[in-house]
Structure formats: structure tokens, C-alpha cells
Amino acid sequence: MKKIKLLLYTTILFSALISCKKQLDVKNPNQPTPESARNEVGIISLAQGGIYRNGFISLKYSDGIYGFFWSGAIGFHEMMGDAIQAEAANGFINQIGAPDKAILDNGSTVLNPNSPNTQIALLRLINVNANQGANTLYYEWAYMYSLVNAANSVMEITEQTVFTSDAETKKSTLKAWAKYWKGFAYSRIGSIYYAGLITDTSTVTNGNYVTKEAIIAESNKNLDEAATLLSSISNVAAYTDILGKIIPSFNQVGKGGVLAPDMWKRSINTLKARNILVNTPVATMSPAQWAGILALTNDGIRATDKVFTGRSNATSDFLSAASGTVASKVQANAAGGNTYKLSERLVQEFKTGDKRFTNNIKQTTTWIGSADRGHVFNTRYTLVSGGTGLAGVKVYTNVTPGEEELFLAGNYEENELMKAEALINTNKINEGLAFVDAVRTYQGAGLSAVSGTGLSPALAKEELRRERRVAFPFIGLSFYDARRLGIINPLSQGGGRKGAVVIAGSGAVNTNATIEYNYLDYWDVPDNELAYNPPGAGSAIVKNPK
């Protein structure tokens, strides 16, 4: 009896030991491994998620107040471009768009009430690694390098993937996709940071920082390579099939859809034109640059072209309907009722009778924020979600899932207004203004034509400036314009803005105020990068000397 029991115990013990080893092999049963991306279906899935999610949504830091790339990082541009303002302090958003001073109609000066009370000092104070996700400068850099990494990974895996058929076309399509988004990412990086990095291998970086000019050159290089790949496409059906699977179905609506290779190449040209335009002050643009822009935009996005867009859906897979875009964070029933406040300086750009104003902007009880947080953010206006119903007139925002169309990288209007600007600046005033009129017509503005009205070059440029402001606000171009037009420069250097509308803390409406923004033109490289990847010997300067 005793022996039997002993034997029993021993058996239990040893059988347990032997059976265990196999059980250790649990793996992670919830998710695919990188191996899963190494086939045709897998690489398409990665090409989709890598761009739409890694590129614009997934970061180690985030903040719901300003949200992801298209409402946050892009929102910062719109704040510095004075299209919107904010009172919340998350990520210092009430401060990055707070000008140094506002001189009111009565001559009194209101200084930035924040501490520090200049934007440049703020950007220098907050760009420290210890600030983590509160460092405003971190986001665009991190999103765009996350995008570059995903694109590099798509390139690498595409090379290793065995395709079932039409391998060359499929590879070219995927590689064009990766190159194009790298071109986009470098365009954003080079247009806001003083220096950048060029990385061509996934998850690997280097300490060789290069100038912003070199980054823009890298953007153009990638865009050109994408165009070359697109030119090589022979099997359009296979191309269309792949691209149709990469672009999420909810984005294939309206202007969004599967771009034919030629349309895509025209999108590339528009983006390349942007690279030139936004990174040179207007005052110092050379004839060659204007000619370059004209050449590119002449073969740029057409009114009927499909372009890269983003839309929300009910489950906020890419954009949240309520807050995924800058514009959606402005709309409210009452002025100031949402996180982003519609700037009086944007509203004043609308010409009298512009149906886009009537269709989108509503005046309510004036919103007055806490005077200790900002001095130019008070506003009488808000955006109307879905518009007021004027047929054929542009609608800026719509919080119904799927309704708002966000242009990710250039559209017809931007192309035409760049064309217009190149013409006006090369003394083809009327030809240029005709494109301004065309854009207004395209957006249903209902304004009378300005072409042929004998506008002086200065007035023509002002007409163009205002049109750029209202034709495509909220998508990340506002700051570029403020910078290249010198508006962000000190008053003493001819910068600032005169004749501005500013609502004082008392509620008084000033219509002839002067604002001195004095913002940093290009941001320093974020310290989270520098802390873990210090500049190597021979690197470009990573901090703007201003």
C-alpha cells in the first residue's frame, strides 16, 4: 500500500515535469509576427497601417486635447499661422500661437500674458527631453520619422516578398507608395525643423544631421523616385488593385480614391512646388524658383484629379469625426465653444459677400477667454459643422462621420494658387488672378472676378494672400504663409500684421490693431531626439541660431 502511494506520487511528479516543457512555447497568440507581413496580403496591410496609423496616429506620447497628427501637429501650424487660437495649456497650445504683443486701436499695448512672454523663449524652454509629450516640438518630428520608418520597412519587405503575379507592377506600386510618403514626410520635416536626418533603413538611425535644405532635397529625391516608379507601371489593373487595397475604403470617397499613375505624378508635382514655395521668403524668391513652380504646377493637380485624402468613420479608424481634424475642433454652437478658437484674423480675410463665409461661419455671443492665458484669442465667430446649406459652396468641417474631406498632401486649389502666385510675381497679373477666380469659382465663393479689374501688383498679391488663407485653412499651410510673407517677423523688420481685428479682454472690438508675432521661423530639433541620438561630427546645426 505504502509503496503504491509512493509510486503514485513519483509518477505524478515526473509526468508533470515532462509535459511542462512543451507548454512553455506560448508565443503571443494575439497578434501576427513580422513574418506575417512577408507575403502579398501582408505587405499591403503593412503599407496601409504603416502610413495611416504609424505615420499619423501611433506615438509614445499623445494628448487628447490636441489629438493626433491631423488635429495636433497640424493644429500647431494653424495656431502659429493665426487661423486658430487656443486657451488650453496642453502642449503649450495657448502659447505657441500667442504673439509677443498686440497694439490696440487706442494705442495701448497688450503683452503676451504668459510666462515666458515671447514665443521664441517658450520654444527654447519647452524643448527639453524631460518635457516628454508636453514638448510641442516633438510631435511633427516623431510622426514623420515614424512615417519614414514605416515606409523604409515597406520598401525592405517589398523586396523580400514573393508576389503571386504581376510582381514588377505590384512592387513598383508599393515602392512608389513608400517613396511618396517619405517625400511627404521629409517635406514636412524640412519645412519646419532647422535640421533633419535621412534614414533609409527601418529602425536604424544615424547622428548625421543635415540642413533643412538637404531634407527638402531628400523630399524631392524621393518624390522623383516615386514618379519614376509610377512611370514604369505597365499593368494598370494590377496597380489599381493594389492601391485600391492600400487606401482605406472610407477614404475612397469624393476627391479621394485610387489615383491613376498620371494623377499621382501630378500630386507629386504639386508637392514639389510646395517644397519650393513655402521654404523661401517671398521677398527673396528668384525668377528661377517662380519658373520652377510654374512648370510643376502646370503639370500639377487638376480639378478632376483624385488626390490623397482622409476621412473619419464611426469608429475613428483614421480620423475621429468629432475631433480628428483642426476644423472639427473649431466648430461649435457658440464662439469659443470648442478647444480651438476661430481666429478673428482668419475671419477678416473673407471678402464681403463670400458665400464660403455665409456657409461656414457664425457669429454668436463673443467668447472671452481668461486674460492670463492669451491676449488675441477672444472671438465672435465659430465654424458651423456641415455648413449652413448653400449648394456648391465649400464646407470646412463636418462632424458627421465620413463627411469631412481632409486633403493630406495638396489639392487642386493649392496647385492653382501656387500657379497664380508664380504668375503674379512674374508680372502676369491678370493671368495669375484668373486662377484666383478659378479657385473661388471651384469653391462656390460667389465673388466677382478680380482678373481684368486692373489690380496693381500689390493688390493682386493681397487678393492672392487672402484667397490662400480662406481656400485651404486648417490643413497645415497657414504657418508656412505667415513665415514666407514675413508676418512672423518683428515689427522693426517689417513684420507683424497691421489692420488686425482683435477683441480685447473687455470685449471691445479693435479693427485696426497691430500684432507683433515674432515667432521662430524654423524649430530646433526636438530634444527627445538629441538626448538619444546626439549629433555626430560634421552634423549640421540642430538649433536655429535665431
Add this chain to the structure above:
Amino acid sequence: MAAQTGKVTGTVNDSKAGNPLPGVTVKVPGGKATMTGPDGKFSIESKTSDVTIEFSFVGYTSKKQKLTVGEPATINLDYDSKSLSEVVVTGVGVATSRKKLGISVESVTADKLPAAPTASVDQALIGKIPGAQISSTNGSPGARTNILLRGINTINRGTSPMIMLDGLEVRATDINGLDLNTVERIEVVQGAAAATIYGAQGANGVIQLFSKKGKMGKISIDVSSSVSTNSIINSGNVSKANMHPFTTNAAGEVIGSTGKLIELDPALSMYKENVQVNLVDTNTFSNKPYDKNLQYYDHYDQFLKDAYTTNNSIAISGAREKIDFNFSVSDNRQTSNFDNNGNFSRSNLMSNLGIELVKGLKFRSTTQLVYTKNTLNDATGRGVFFALNNSRPFADYNYKMPDGTYGYYFGDATGVNGYNPNYRNSYSTNLDNKIDIVQSFNLNYKPVKFVELDAKYGLNYQTQDATYDVLPQDINANAAFNKRFWSGNYYSTTDVGKTGSIDNFRYRTTFQNFLGTATFMTDFQNDFNLNIPIKTTTQVAFDYRENVFKQYITYGGDAPQYTPYTASQMVNYRIQSDYTEPFVTYGYLLNHRFEFGDIGGISGGFRSDYSSAFGGGSKPFTFPRGDAYIRLSAINFWKESKLGNVIPEFKLRAAYGEAGIQPKSFDRYVVLNTVNLGNSIAFTYPTNSPNPDLNVEISKELEIGTDFSIKALNGKWLSSINISATYWDRKTANAIYNVDAAPSTGLGTVRDNAFGLASTGFQASLNSTLLSSKNLTWSFTTNYSKQSSKITSVLGGTPIVVLSNAGSSNYTLRAGEKIGQLYGYLLLHDVNQLDNSGNSYIPKDQQANYTLASNGYVVEKATKQPYVTSGKYSFGDPNPKFNMSFINDLSFKSYLNFSMQWDWIYGSHLYNQTKQWMYRDGIHSDYTIPIDIDGTTGAYTAFYRGVYAQREANGTKDYFYEDASFLRLRNISLAFDFAKFFTIPGFQRLQLVLSGRNLITVTDYTGFDPEISSGTNNSAFDRGVDHNTIPNLKTYQIGLNIGL
């Protein structure tokens, strides 16, 4: 007198409880020995008619008694919980007398644990375990405590110790779910030196609970009931400013920028215009009363109320010759201190059944079923508290719109971070049901006297189903106007026509533990007839643990307008999460122990473990342990000297152990994430990357200690003092944490063996009987704990910055510094204050612009704002320098008991983030405190707003970093037993207990409660921030205990 030989017989009982004691050694000096049976009875041959017999039993004071053949006797043994003869099993594997321990094991018996209103074990343990820091960090019903035993040994896994119940790990069920009423005693081993025998999971220490068993004698029925009333502690007298700084008209009425009065739009429950205020204007003062168009509402009065707790339990227990049983049922119900915030209840069913199947083969089954129901709408309370603390006091949140509904957001005028909790409570409900099964089987077999075989199998299962239901709010005028709707966790409500959602959560944890142990015992004298007083014990064990966690979360959004409805009737529906996390570990333990008589002992062994975190082909990790002790007091020179009279017990001990802390289940498995993008599934790279090269964290500990007793005075007073003290030192290499990757790599963070950690500490306890007279016994215990942990190295040398889970406060993990330090800006107390390098913070040429204000802060004369340094500096270690508790127990005769426990936490700090938020919109009452700046006095809002906003709005500043030391009357209780006083037939006990918990708090901390912490539960570093966490409760309780 003729010698008469024969049998002496009798029964051995517990002197206090009266139950028979089985297993008591009954020995004729120099002769035979036997043991009492299950009924406490014994029978032993005697060569004389009278014989003095020695009775000894672990945990009881030994006794000699003269017995006579043929006259059955009753022997009463005194249980001595505090004596060194107490027996412990945790950390040693084999039941061992405390006198013969080479490690420190803390223990506490159930009668010393207060009946905390939560009826939870962790709450009851606070202050009871020397060396441990157990803190009640949130006063919400069901909230867990923070438990820190010895140091921060791992960042990845936090400080949670392993919880064991009767020899098996309980992993699925939290310690606060187990029934305090069923616990007989608790043992705690804190260090790796002892916990190594439990494998990697024991590296943070082990808390072992022992269930009550039925005892021989009459079947006993115990009934207890209590009811308590609880109110939140506000030891810092936190309140909102009763004066305001808003722009007013000539009549003193608050006006907006239009010149109109600030008035609530009754149809929308909205202030459509903002108040006018510039807090940084030097002419703004919080000095106007709320007596015109705006009134002051005390939001704490409106929303905080007394909560009630009831506890009821019944236990039936007993034992017969081969069977013992204990069945009990307990029920705990708690209401929330927040108005309409729901309830929390827990019911426990327990059965403990022991059977001797055949001689030497015992079977035991213990079962605990726990049902927890939680309807708390805001489970931690922090959401509601934040909303209240960030609302200006003129918002009347009890206002209802004409249709009877509440408004959600009253407009920016009332503070942009405030909202009406009544709205949340009227549109959302939470139902969280949890069932726990804690089942264990134990088969114990002693085939021969030198072998013991033991097999244990435990199944610990938890199933939790929760539903968070948000009603449609489309018709709420306020919400529709503001486009702010209360939404669930996943479905973001966009607009009217899209509101309402149901979140369904299902969690399952199945934990199985098999433990097979063979113990071989030899006694050289008795077994081998060698004249060497050596006993050996060899323990060989196989330990298998498997944990499977499953999570399934779905949500439906856009609810219908009719009722009732379910998630299936929503317009949108999605499976948010479908996740399984298996984890398997198993290993072998070999531990060998020698004892040299009563004088000393030594033990050593190793444990080797496999882990599924390393996959199928992995090698085991093996770690050694060892301990030794010497009892000088058992050596003749000591025994026979005067020393032996004064210090009858003196032991030195030392132990060393290593433990491998395994990575988490999937830390090493590289994966792609998946995400739905419309109708396709996309792959993405995770932002926090696993690392296939990750290794185990290795924790090594050395402890040195002593246990001794002093015979102080001969007489009633101070008859004995027992002291235990332990110094320990431990180090962890390869501690795992997420390390930042440069953003240009495209990665967020990478898990790595990034840290070296080191901790030291000292713990001591003193137990004494201050007075022992015929009628009155007064015992006094004090427990002491001091520990400190620091980071010795960080991979790559660059500090790792982590944000408090609680909000905006930065922690920095930096080599050479204490773990958990906050970094931030400093405010100055001297215009010429110097920094660490001896330079003035304020350049000399600017110092004339600054002055020292009457509140001790340097302010700028022109702006009235404080000077804030441009750099960030460490504020120091927020963890306590030491914590102590003082426990008094007095009993008068058999019927009156009084006990009192004071806890003293010294040198701890809290970042008062709650206050900082209340500074944002001028809400905190500090705003009304006038300050003298440069000769003028006023309640300058510029100063207070400046504290919040200078340099960085809501930036971490030492102004809010406060000393949170406190002395707290943790427990006080007076119990009167009518059954003992009147001798009521049939009643063993009829005891009325009046008690109080947390009645007095002495502290300088200006927040609600210095004990709370808002960080992640049991976080390694996030322990020093108070961010709108619910304070602990001040409780008055009345209870009745009936024993039949």
C-alpha cells in the same frame, strides 16, 4: 506508599479558547513520549502513581504538570502569539519554531487584526508588519492598497508581493477580495532570502494567509455584525475661495464683457458669457463676496455625504476524530461618499474541510467563493473629484433645466475643467460583477516518520463582467448646445443623434498551481543512535504554475431613444479587444537544513525555474539561497550567567538569497499590431517594442538580524520584552523597463534590461507585556520600518523620464538617485538664493526687481508673481524616511478589551497636484489669503496664478511638493463581552464593539489626506502624487459578535 504503575490519561486544551489540542508532545522526563490525538486526549505508561509530565506544543508555552494514575486530568496550555516559540512555515517550507529561524518572518494572528470597515485583509494589515509599508492610497470602496515590502526590486512588475493562501499562490484574486473573517493568521516574508523558495514571483516578498480550521470540542457558531459610518478626511481643511476677483459693476454684480450680468441661461443651464478676470493683473484681488448675482455653493457639501458600511458574517466550525470543518459566509456592503455614485458589495463563502483518510494520509479541501458587485459610476472617484475641484463655486450643480435634466457643462465661466457630476450620474451606469473561486486540495502523507509527502493543487479563477452604459443624451438642451456629451470608453460621441453607448468588458483569469513536496527528516540521536544532536530536513519540491488571462471588450455606439435596449440595438458595434495572455512557469526547489540541538542551524538550497516568457527551447534560471542562525542563549555560558536571567533568548541570524524576476509574458515576443481601417485589417508597428534579447532581472539580498527577549522586571509590570531587528541590503541587476528610442528610428520605446537598483533597509519590532496582573493585561507593540531604494545605473546613461500616471508631474529615473523622485522648477525663498554651483538664480543686476513676500516666496515687484527657476531640479525622495506604528491592547478581566493603534509616517512627500489644479482658475481658498509684497498687502491673484503658470502652466513646481508626514489614529476600539460579564448560558461570546478608524490625523500636509497616492497601484516609482484622489475615510463603527 506502594508504587502503582499504570496509565496516566487526560486531555490537553487551549487555555483561552478551550478547544482540545491535537499533536501536543506528552513526555515523561527521561522516559517515554507520546502525542495527543485529534480529540486532545493522551494516555501514557507510568512506572509510578504520580508522575510529572511535560507538555509541549509549538506556539504554546510548555508546561509541566503532576498527574496521578487513574485520575484523568485536564491540562490547559497557554497560546503565546508573541513568544519566540511561535511556529512559522512561510519562507522555510517546513514548520519551524521562531527560535530556530535563520530568516525574518513577520506574523500576526487574526485576533490582532482590526475589523476594518472594508473587511479586507490588506487594510487590516496596515501598520501590523514591521518592515512593510502598506498604505491606503484611495478611500473609494474596493480600492487596493499599495504594498511595499523590501525595496523597489523591479520597475517592470511594480511592488506587488505574492499572495499565498494555505501554501498555494493566489494570483487571480486580489488580497482585498479575500475574507478577513476566515483568516487565522498571516505570515509575511519580505526578502528574496526567504522568498526565493517560492520562485521568481516571490521576489517582492510573500504574504501568506492561513485559513481557520475547525477545532475539537463543541461545534461553535460565530455571528458578527457591524455597521459603520464613513466620511472623507479633510485634514488640510481644503476649501474653495469664498471671495472672487471677477469684474463687477457699480452695484457689485459680476458682469461679462457685454456689460450684462453673468447669469445662468435657465433653458440651457449655461453661462453663455464668461466672467471677466485677469488673474495676472496686479490689480486683481480675490476679495469680493458672492452675494449678488452669483452665489457661493459649497460643492463638497453638495456632493460628499456620509457613506455606510455593513458587515455580517456567520461561521460554523468544529472537529471530530478524523474530520474538521469550518464553514462561513460573510457579506460586506459599502456605499460611496459621492452622491448617487453607486455601491460596492462583496460576499464570501468559505469552506475548509480536513479528513484523515487513513492513518497518516490527510486530505484537505479549502474553498473560497467571492462575489463582488460594484455599481460605482466612477470607480476611483477621481473623475468626479477632479470635476468638483475644478469648478468655480458659483455653479449650482443641483440646478435642473425645465425638463428635469441636469446640464453637463455650465460654460467657461465656471472653469473649463469642471463639469456637473449629476449629469454623469444621471446618464451613465456601471455594473461590474466579479466571481472568484479560490480552491485548493491538499494531500499529505507521512508513510514513515522520516518522510513526508505533500501534494497541493490550487485553482484560482476569476471572472469579471462589467457593463458601462451611457444613455442617449440627444434631448439634453445643455449637451446639445455645447456639443459635449458624456461618452463611454470607446465610442466618441460626435453630435446629437450619435449619443449613448454600451461598453461590455469580460475578463477571465485562470490560475493553477501544483506543488509537490517531499520532505525527509532525520534525527541523528533518535534515528541513528548517534550522540550528536543533529537534525536534518531536506525538502524537494516541484512547483508548476499556469496563468491564463483573457479579455474581451466590445462596445456599441449610438443608442436608440426607446428603452429598454441592449448593445445589439446600437447603430455601431465593435469588438474592441480580444486578448489572451498565457503564462507558464515551473521549477524545482532543493533545500537542505541542519539543526545542531537548540544552538544553531544552517540551511541552503537552490531553485531552478523555467518560464514561458522565454519560449519552449529556453534554459532554466537557477538561483541559490541560504541562511544560518546561532542561539547564544542556548549555550551554557549564557544560560548559566546573569545574562541568561535578563536575556533568556538571544539569537543572531543571517540569510542570503537570489531571485530571478521574469519578464512579463510577451515582453520578448516581437509582433505586429493590427488595426481595423474601415473594412480592412492593417498591420502597424507597436510604439513600445518588445525585445527578444531580454533577460531575467536578478535580485540579490542579504539580511542580518537578531531576535531576543528581555526579562525586564520581576512582577506585574514589564515582565517581558521581545525584540526582532533585521538589516537588509538588496540589489537588482538588469531591471526591465521601456527605454526611449530616438524618434528617428521610428520606434517609441524598447523594452530593455535597463536599470540597476539597490535598496537597503532596517526593520524592527518590539513586543512587550507592559502589565500583567490578575485582572488587567496591557501589551504594547511597536513596529518600525526604514527603507530606501535608488537607481545605480541606467542603460546608456541618459535619464529616463516618466510621467506620473496621475497627470502632469514628471518623474525622472536617473542613475545615482533615489527612485521615484520628482523633477521640477523651484520657487525661491531668498532673492540671492544660490544654485548648486554657487551662482545666484536671479542675476545680481536683476535682483533689485524682486523682493521677499510675507509668505516667504521671492516675487517680482512689478508683476507680483513668484520667481520660478528656469531649470528643473530634483525635489528629493518622496518615500517616507521611516514608518512606525504603536499598538496597545488592554484587556480587563475576560470581558473588556481596549485597543489602539497609531501609525506614524515620517518624511514622506506628496506632490499636491490637486491644489495646483485648483490654482488654475483661482478656485483654491489660498487665493483669498492676503500677502504683503513690497509694503502693500492684498490677496494678489497674480501671485497664486503665477505659482501655477510662471515658466510653465501646470509645470511641476516645488511649491506644491509638500511634507506629507503624518500621525494617524488608525484604529481605536472598545469591546465589552456581556457573555463573560454576566455568564449567559449558551453564549461563548456576546460582545459589543465600538471602534473608530482614522479618527485623528496630525499632519502639515495641506491637501485632503497625506496618505493617498494617485499613481498606478503598486507602481515602483509613481508613488508621490496626489491628483484628485479620494481621501481615506474617517469611520465610526459599532459591531456585535456572538459566539454560541
